[in-house]
Amino acid sequence: MDIQAIRADFPILNQQVNGHPLVYLDNAATSQKPKAVIDTLVDYYNNYNSNVHRGVHTLGTVATNRYEEAREKIRHFIHAKSTKEIIYTRGTTDSLNMIAYSYGRARLGQGDEIVISPMEHHANLIPWQQVAQATGATLKYFPMQPDGTLDLDDVQKTITDRTKIVSCTHVSNVLGTVNPVKAIAKIAHDKGAIMVVDGAQSTPHQPIDVQDLDCDFFAFSSHKMIGPTGIGVLYGKEALLEAMEPMETGGEMIDEVGLFHATWADLPWKLEAGTPHIAGAIGLGAAIDYLSAIGMEAIHEQEKKLSDAAYKMLSEIKGVTVYGPAARAGLVSFNIDGIHPHDVSTALDMEGIAVRAGHHCAQPLMKQLACESTVRASFYFYNSMEEIEYLANGIKHAKEFFGHVF
């Protein structure tokens, strides 16, 4: 992979921050955008901005075609059976809330169980807390191994005949753990439960095949995969989506409307009320084109190299604790003894290195790791090995500075 050529496609990467070249290692929060995606947004607003599925005029037709072409690109990208199974949402949070609200609240009751993992992002945690409170269902957690992985025997024991929904993140945004969601889906199905997968941290970084995973719902966001913010996807098996009542109603999603009753449009539009983020959807299509041209396998390989190197380099620095398993996706969460993550982050920022410090929207997991927060460096295919070395040196400098003033 020619990293320098790829980096040239991302205008934002070519800048100085605090007198140093920008080293952007906050990709798990959001990724940067290549010129091809930015140009797609500009092209839409400059040349064919129109509402979709409404007018019969020429621009409206162009916009509608591009909007629906993007849906087909997404379908192909995650290997869904049909574009009816690809619902545009505002992002992963919106997708998961839609499942919790339209599927969970409608079908769960007293005695039913929802099972999630202890490493969920708040987006795949709070909606289920809400469903449990509203329906009287019980929220349960898989136990977690000390290295931050799930054990399939534990999974088997936790899911019971009463379990109706299992929801689990594909890749942990804090630990980088890659969860065996295909195996968990099999166990869930054997007990008659449905399987929801939070794919926010996996879809940008590895090939996804929802039919192979055999999950019932799969959620992800555009902005973490070099696409625009404000757009994401809910994948669902057609029969399940068909049976779901819309969470939002209004324009775009109707078939016929009378004074007191209305009927819904077909899938996928039934679940897409109101004027959608048209530019965003088309931009996500452009992002998928870009990623596919490089190849998701190649992207995954590149990130694995970066992640392995970072894990090794950081683990070797005295006083640095790295969280999570050795086999991990492209991110490293760590702490330096005696220095708060915020202070580490400020020190790194002074060298142009952007990392995330905090609880990463996973407060229950932080409690389990017995820390309040961590520093997280997260990688993408446009990061270079030099940047990982730069990070390791930045950490050494921070240690030196705070060691000196303490």
Added chain:
Amino acid sequence: MSFNNLDQLYRSVIMDHYKSPRNHGTLDDPESVTVSMNNPSCGDKIHVSLKIEDGKIAAVKYEGSGCAISQSSASMMTEAIKGLSVEQAHELIYDFSELVQGREHEDDLDLGDAEALQGVAQYPARIKCATLPWKALEKGLREAIEEQKEKP
């Protein structure tokens, strides 16, 4: 390696308060009130206990967990406000908030060591760290006054 930029933020007096916190702990006086505040974006926590007597802050302590900026700010705050009237404390809270946002502030009020936090103005992402304990104090003062009003 030059640490000039970091030195501007993490002055030695700040690191001294972080390392050796003043007025650390909780007041167990039944007349005192304790309030907690956290920064939901990073998880920093501050608990401030204070006791008002004759309209003045007679005692104040803090506990918490978080970065060098939030914890040292709390320590310096407890030193600066002890003995002040409630009204003076409110003025100082406002003054401190202006200081760390890089705005004009009254020079006749004495922020003590907390003046050293003015470098935070150059780090907008860290202003909330510095102001967290002061916001907790503001809440504590209100609660203490409410409680006194409710007493017969």
